[in-house]
Amino acid sequence: MDYAIEVEKLRKEFKSYSSRSGLMGAFRDLFTRNYKIIRAVDDISFTVKQGEMVGYIGENGAGKSTTIKMLTGILTPTSGEVVVNGMNPHKEREAFVRTIGVVFGQRSQLWWDIAVQESFRLLKKVYRVSDKDYKEHMEHVIETLDIGPLLDKPVRKLSLGQRMRCELAAALIHNPPLLFLDEPTIGLDVLVKLKIRQFLKEINEKYKTTILLTTHDIADIEALCERVIMLDEGKIIYDGSLQRLKENWGEGKQVQFTFAKEVTDGELGVLTSDLKVGWRKGEQANSWIAHVPPVHVSDVISRVVARYDIQDINIDEISTEEIIRNIYEEGVVHG
Amino acid sequence: MFYVSIFFQYMAQYMKTKLQYRTDLVVEFISDLMFQAVNLIFILVVFGHTTLLHGWTRDEMIFIYGFFLVPFALFGAFFNIWDFNERYIVRGEMDRVLTRPVHSLFQIILERMELESLVGGLTGIIIMVYAGVRLQLEFHWYDLFVFILFVLGGMLVYAGVFISLATISFWSDARSSIMPMMYNVSNYGRYPVDIYNRVIRYILTWVLPFAFVGVYPSAYFLGKKEWYGYAFLTPVMGVSFFMIAVFLWNKGVKRYRGAGN
Numbered sequence: 359m360d361y362a363i364e365v366e367k368l369r370k371e372f373k374s375y376s377s378r379s380g381l382m383g384a385f386r387d388l389f390t391r392n393y394k395i396i397r398a399v400d401d402i403s404f405t406v407k408q409g410e411m412v413g414y415i416g417e418n419g420a421g422k423s424t425t426i427k428m429l430t431g432i433l434t435p436t437s438g439e440v441v442v443n444g445m446n447p448h449k450e451r452e453a454f455v456r457t458i459g460v461v462f463g464q465r466s467q468l469w470w471d472i473a474v475q476e477s478f479r480l481l482k483k484v485y486r487v488s489d490k491d492y493k494e495h496m497e498h499v500i501e502t503l504d505i506g507p508l509l510d511k512p513v514r515k516l517s518l519g520q521r522m523r524c525e526l527a528a529a530l531i532h533n534p535p536l537l538f539l540d541e542p543t544i545g546l547d548v549l550v551k552l553k554i555r556q557f558l559k560e561i562n563e564k565y566k567t568t569i570l571l572t573t574h575d576i577a578d579i580e581a582l583c584e585r586v587i588m589l590d591e592g593k594i595i596y597d598g599s600l601q602r603l604k605e606n607w608g609e610g611k612q613v614q615f616t617f618a619k620e621v622t623d624g625e626l627g628v629l630t631s632d633l634k635v636g637w638r639k640g641e642q643a644n645s646w647i648a649h650v651p652p653v654h655v656s657d658v659i660s661r662v663v664a665r666y667d668i669q670d671i672n673i674d675e676i677s678t679e680e681i682i683r684n685i686y687e688e689g690v691v692h693g
Numbered sequence: 694m695f696y697v698s699i700f701f702q703y704m705a706q707y708m709k710t711k712l713q714y715r716t717d718l719v720v721e722f723i724s725d726l727m728f729q730a731v732n733l734i735f736i737l738v739v740f741g742h743t744t745l746l747h748g749w750t751r752d753e754m755i756f757i758y759g760f761f762l763v764p765f766a767l768f769g770a771f772f773n774i775w776d777f778n779e780r781y782i783v784r785g786e787m788d789r790v791l792t793r794p795v796h797s798l799f800q801i802i803l804e805r806m807e808l809e810s811l812v813g814g815l816t817g818i819i820i821m822v823y824a825g826v827r828l829q830l831e832f833h834w835y836d837l838f839v840f841i842l843f844v845l846g847g848m849l850v851y852a853g854v855f856i857s858l859a860t861i862s863f864w865s866d867a868r869s870s871i872m873p874m875m876y877n878v879s880n881y882g883r884y885p886v887d888i889y890n891r892v893i894r895y896i897l898t899w900v901l902p903f904a905f906v907g908v909y910p911s912a913y914f915l916g917k918k919e920w921y922g923y924a925f926l927t928p929v930m931g932v933s934f935f936m937i938a939v940f941l942w943n944k945g946v947k948r949y950r951g952a953g954n
Contacts, residue, residue: 372950423951424951427788427951430791430792431791431792432787432788432791432792432949432951433949433950433951434947434948434949448947451791452794452795452796453794455791455792455793455794456794458792460792462788462789465785465786465788465789466789467789467792469706469710471710471713472706472709472710472713476706476709479702480702480703480706483698483699483702484699484702484793484794484795485793485794486695512713
């Protein structure tokens with residue numbers, strides 16, 4: 359069993375009603391509903407090797423969560439093959455889920471009213487973990503995540519960061535070889551994020567745990583994943599190393615100008631029309647960002663400075679976040 | 694065996710949760726007792742006006758009501774699935790349930806356990822004893838086992854019907870008021886079925902067999918020989934309806950669509 363996850367032409371369709379407008383429309387809806395089939399996941403195929411850490415990214419509604427839910431046996435696929443840990447997730451659900459750990463960032467796995475350690479104890483029984491294994495494994499987890507002092511507090515009294523660390527520990531009680539993390543760092547502060555990333559790296563090294571993670575925080579991916587799978591409208595648009603993605607898309611610099619007066623897109627475009635420059639409005643007032651190939655950086659700066667009154671200039675590497683935004687805007691990955 | 698041990702684990706956690714809120718526990722217990730006392734008085738007053746209905750005496754009807762309360766209390770304690778659609782489908786708690794290696798229906802039953810409801814069963818037994826003494830009913834040692842069997846059968850009838858209704862949520866997103874409506878229908882089972890017309894009697898026996906929660910099993914204890922056949926069908930009906938419900942549930946889970954994030 360070399361592959362932890364094998365997915366072949368996986369598809370999930372949802373049927374949804376669209377209601378007609380107006381009173382007449384509502385009346386007609388009573389008799390004939392307008393069905394619309396929405397393909398949330400559209401014939402995707404990929405494999406994940408054991409011990410790999412893979413970032414699964416995409417915009418909201420791109421089909422990330424749906425995929426994860428099919429891989430964890432929560433949803434039944436419309437068509438296609440899924441083999442995870444050598445099993446078919448939804449067919450052998452109860453045996454299968456014993457071999458995976460799941461963390462949903464927006465949903466608690468723990469019991470709200472009882473102390474964290476009581477939740478752990480209950481989960482230990484549910485997953486049939488022996489006392490010896492529990493002690494050996496969890497002592498280490500509890501120590502690394504630094505949740506020892508939280509164990510006797512009820513979950514409802516924990517802060518989000520504290521709770522998230524406990525959730526992570528809870529997902530690891532049975533020491534699963536495969537871990538699914540759906541937005542594990544959502545809403546957390548930088549320190550907690552760092553701690554969680556460090557911990558994930560550690561268990562990946564120590565137990566060769568395979569990790570598939572979705573996130574909106576590209577820093578998570580940069581810190582953890584060699585490989586990313588990018589999803590758009592249910593289709594995989596990129597599957598490969600983060601490094602290659604950066605090399606192909608991250609060439610050039612990003613130059614940010616803050617102008618003293620208002621300028622327009624058109625003016626700037628004309629000014630640099632013979633160079634390959636893309637202009638985008640910045641976040642602050644009167645700021646514009648130019649995406650410039652490395653050879654033209656000085657050229658662009660000199661032209662802009664000669665023409666306008668400039669308050670500030672910044673030159674940056676293109677960030678991964680920027681790359682991903684560019685890819686989504688253009689829709690395809692070339693190179 | 695695994696399921697039995699899990700059951701006790703959840704029960705222990707439930708107790709711990711309840712004990713954490715000590716005042717709540719006391720208040721709840723007192724209000725439960727008061728509610729049951731009011732209930733008791735209400736029954737006596739209501740039935741005080743009737744003396745004979747289709748050959749059933751007042752005390753016999755009280756006995757049936759008392760019996761009904763016992764399986765109903767057990768149902769309330771262990772099959773508290775009224776808000777299944779709201780809690781598990783709309784809010785997506787089902788996701789979490791499905792990532793654990795225990796049957797999903799069993800998990801939900803355990804999570805929603807509501808042991809306070811058992812107090813209602815106690816009221817039921819008191820009412821039965823009261824009516825039984827007045828009717829001078831004979832009680833044999835084996836009747837205790839018959840009683841347990843019938844109570845479990847009645848509970849499973851209830852559970853079967855309401856679990857089946859809950860599974861509708863897997864097929865349809867819309868919230869429906871079918872649960873409360875069915876709750877009203879279920880009340881008909883606590884009155885002698887021969888007071889109803891044939892169609893209703895048929896429905897209460899074979900379609901929504903609530904008669905097996907009240908009148909049929911009670912008929913055995915009341916010594917109504919003509920109803921014995923139905924009385925002994927109680928456990929059979931319970932098990933069959935419960936199995937249908939589990940079957941529908943397993944079908945439904947495959948159709949679960951999850952809640953969007």
